[in-house]
Amino acid sequence: MAEVETKRKKSFYKENVPLLMQGNEACALGALAAGCRFFAGYPITPSTEIAEILSRLLPRVGGKFIQMEDEIASIAAIIGASIAGAKAMTSTSGPGYSLMQENLGYAYMAEVPCVIVNVMRGGPSTGLPTKVAQGDVMQSKWGTHGDYFPIVIVPSSVKECFDYTVKAFSLSEEYRIPVTVLSDEVLGHMREIVKLPSQEELNIVTVPKPYEPPEWYKHFEITPDFRSPMASFGEGYRFHLTGLTHDEYGFPTASKTEIVRKLEKLRLKTMRHLDELTDVRVEMMDDAHIMIFAYGSTARAARQAIRMARKRRFKVGLIQPRIIWPFPDQIVREYLERVDLVIVPELNQGQIIREVKRLRYRHVKIIGLNRFDGELITPQQILDKLKEERH
Amino acid sequence: MVEQVSNVTHKYLRPKKTFPNVWCPGCGIGIAMGALIRAIDSLNFNKDDVSVVSGIGCTARIPVYLDFNTLHTTHGRAIAFATGVKLANPKLHVIVISGDGDLLAIGGNHFIHAARRNIDITCILVNNYIYGMTGGQYSPTTPFAKNASTAPYGMIEQSFDPSDLAKSSGATYVARGTVYHASQLSRLISQAISHNGFSFVEVISNCHTQYGRLNREGSAVKMIQWQKEYAVPASAAARMTREELEGKFVTGKLHEVFRPEYVSEYQKIIDKFNEEEEENRQLQES
Numbered sequence: 107m108a109e110v111e112t113k114r115k116k117s118f119y120k121e122n123v124p125l126l127m128q129g130n131e132a133c134a135l136g137a138l139a140a141g142c143r144f145f146a147g148y149p150i151t152p153s154t155e156i157a158e159i160l161s162r163l164l165p166r167v168g169g170k171f172i173q174m175e176d177e178i179a180s181i182a183a184i185i186g187a188s189i190a191g192a193k194a195m196t197s198t199s200g201p202g203y204s205l206m207q208e209n210l211g212y213a214y215m216a217e218v219p220c221v222i223v224n225v226m227r228g229g230p231s232t233g234l235p236t237k238v239a240q241g242d243v244m245q246s247k248w249g250t251h252g253d254y255f256p257i258v259i260v261p262s263s264v265k266e267c268f269d270y271t272v273k274a275f276s277l278s279e280e281y282r283i284p285v286t287v288l289s290d291e292v293l294g295h296m297r298e299i300v301k302l303p304s305q306e307e308l309n310i311v312t313v314p315k316p317y318e319p320p321e322w323y324k325h326f327e328i329t330p331d332f333r334s335p336m337a338s339f340g341e342g343y344r345f346h347l348t349g350l351t352h353d354e355y356g357f358p359t360a361s362k363t364e365i366v367r368k369l370e371k372l373r374l375k376t377m378r379h380l381d382e383l384t385d386v387r388v389e390m391m392d393d394a395h396i397m398i399f400a401y402g403s404t405a406r407a408a409r410q411a412i413r414m415a416r417k418r419r420f421k422v423g424l425i426q427p428r429i430i431w432p433f434p435d436q437i438v439r440e441y442l443e444r445v446d447l448v449i450v451p452e453l454n455q456g457q458i459i460r461e462v463k464r465l466r467y468r469h470v471k472i473i474g475l476n477r478f479d480g481e482l483i484t485p486q487q488i489l490d491k492l493k494e495e496r497h
Numbered sequence: 498m499v500e501q502v503s504n505v506t507h508k509y510l511r512p513k514k515t516f517p518n519v520w521c522p523g524c525g526i527g528i529a530m531g532a533l534i535r536a537i538d539s540l541n542f543n544k545d546d547v548s549v550v551s552g553i554g555c556t557a558r559i560p561v562y563l564d565f566n567t568l569h570t571t572h573g574r575a576i577a578f579a580t581g582v583k584l585a586n587p588k589l590h591v592i593v594i595s596g597d598g599d600l601l602a603i604g605g606n607h608f609i610h611a612a613r614r615n616i617d618i619t620c621i622l623v624n625n626y627i628y629g630m631t632g633g634q635y636s637p638t639t640p641f642a643k644n645a646s647t648a649p650y651g652m653i654e655q656s657f658d659p660s661d662l663a664k665s666s667g668a669t670y671v672a673r674g675t676v677y678h679a680s681q682l683s684r685l686i687s688q689a690i691s692h693n694g695f696s697f698v699e700v701i702s703n704c705h706t707q708y709g710r711l712n713r714e715g716s717a718v719k720m721i722q723w724q725k726e727y728a729v730p731a732s733a734a735a736r737m738t739r740e741e742l743e744g745k746f747v748t749g750k751l752h753e754v755f756r757p758e759y760v761s762e763y764q765k766i767i768d769k770f771n772e773e774e775e776e777n778r779q780l781q782e783s
Contacts, residue, residue: 143585144581144585146580146581165763165766168771170585172580174580174610175606175610176606178574178577179574179577179580179607179610182578182581182607183578183580183581184581185578186550186577186578186579186580186581186582186583186585187581187582188581189568189582190581190583190586192585192586194581194585208571209571212570212571338586339548339568339589340546340566340586340588340589341545342545343566344544344564344565344566344567345566345567346560346567346568346569347567347568347569348561348569349569349570349571350569353514355514357514357515357561
């Protein structure tokens with residue numbers, strides 16, 4: 107079966123040849139390559155292409171696509187599908203991501219792997235449907251109610267849209283957690299040349315199945331590394347899932363010890379693996395006195411800006427996190443000790459800068475460069491800001 | 498007789514940790530759960546092939562007691578979760594069981610769209626005319642002029658008829674039973690589960706703790722007796738005039754039609770690609 111699927115995929119998945127494609131297309135192909143076989147979504151600009159592409163391609167590989175009645179139903183359906191054994195994804199944008207927050211919390215609590223692509227647009231509310239923004243960074247961390255520790259990925263190129271959608275699936279399976287991919291309007295619609303890797307080059311992780319017999323199985327077992335195997339509905343394990351705080355079997359609990367154990371597990375399963383969950387691109391930081399901290403499409407401008415600045419003899423480098431939550435504290439702290447100025451360009455009025463400031467070291471000056479008029483920050487703007495600070 | 502019934506029930510209950518249950522003494526939900534168990538037993542399903550999904554509320558607590566693949570979801574979203582479960586694993590018999598507030602107020606949109614899609618899910622709505630768990634607030638089925646904790650001067654909204662709503666939204670099997678007529682109820686549920694398409698069973702139940710208290714309808718026994726007195730079998734109702742039916746409710750199978758089922762239609766698309774693939778392969782080989 108796998109062989110047939112791979113063969114068929116080749117008609118639309120061409121390995122190692124240069125292809126011109128959109129970020130949204132790359133997300134869709136990344137999902138298929140990662141083994142996504144279920145997609146539920148609701149049309150919303152600027153993410154709709156992902157749904158359209160998958161509605162066409164999923165049945166060709168034996169997968170299912172469904173357009174639900176709203177975004178709440180979309181995320182509910184992917185959680186249901188994941189519990190029944192399919193790798194599942196939805197894609198949306200700002201308003202839809204807001205609607206998904208409650209069920210996103212359910213997926214954290216019930217430890218259901220799934221992937222949510224949020225192609226960010228201007229907000230709040232309906233905002234700027236066709237324009238770029240990075241306003242959902244904090245929402246992706248704190249959006250649903252309660253106490254949880256999410257994994258959020260921010261790609262910055264079309265190739266990264268592909269690679270990091272694949273990675274989102276792997277992390278979501280490994281940690282049994284919903285993973286958000288924060289793309290944005292520019293990345294989603296921008297076209298770049300991409301070479302898709304072969305199946306062997308992809309590092310695809312699938313959550314292991316339990317090896318013990320059903321009567322021994324605990325769906326929420328607390329293992330030493332907080333990652334546990336997962337059975338699916340229909341495989342003979344007959345477990346219970348609930349959004350209520352539950353014990354290791356999944357049954358609701360009011361026991362203080364069990365409540366604490368459950369909530370600690372939700373924290374530790376990401377926070378105990380910070381090394382594996384740190385993915386930061388460091389550029390020209392060896393001798394740098396100035397750090398640009400940028401993510402997503404803004405990092406592209408920053409990359410150009412440091413090259414322009416280097417020509418003018420500014421010792422400047424770039425830190426670009428590709429996993430933004432959990433925040434890469436250690437690596438940022440390390441570089442904060444070496445620089446005296448940090449510029450944080452963002453397409454919002456200052457969100458991730460708060461995290462950098464939280465790690466402030468001595469007298470380091472940390473300033474934001476914010477744009478929220480629906481356009482990208484240009485390399486020149488970053489350069490001008492840098493010159494302004496250094497006269 | 499009691500022993501026989503209890504033997505069947507116990508075969509499908511989870512002995513570990515989940516009991517005693519959360520329902521008030523005299524509540525009809527336990528009877529609805531028993532009817533569901535007997536319906537599944539009569540169909541001889543393997544327990545591994547059954548999935549019971551619920552939302553939030555008193556009725557939504559049913560799955561935790563049942564030894565199936567059980568899913569207790571967020572408020573109102575049971576049908577949307579169930580849609581994902583069914584599509585991802587079509588061999589599962591997916592049953593949604595929840596209350597009137599959960600399925601018709603917060604979950605109303607999912608309800609009508611699942612019915613319209615005609616996806617092979619069985620939806621059981623236990624209608625007790627009120628929000629029980631949160632303390633007696635009015636629901637979309639609370640009758641006009643009745644009291645609720647949030648309608649202290651009487652209900653001035655009109656109410657839904659869940660079975661009518663299901664039928665007009667496209668459900669292809671619709672039935673109504675009561676917790677008084679327990680054996681008829683399990684027959685209706687087993688018919689609904691066997692039906693290929695979106696099937697709906699409304700179960701008239703009693704909430705003497707909230708609805709009964711606020712409306713002076715008396716004890717659990719009295720409320721269940723009301724069901725006996727006011728239920729009219731569908732066959733008898735066909736011969737009655739509109740005036741004669743005023744204030745009563747019709748029980749039994751209310752509607753059944755056959756329309757293309759969503760999951761099978763989707764499978765046809767997949768099969769078409771499989772066939773094309775197979776043809777291409779044979780062409781290449783020859």
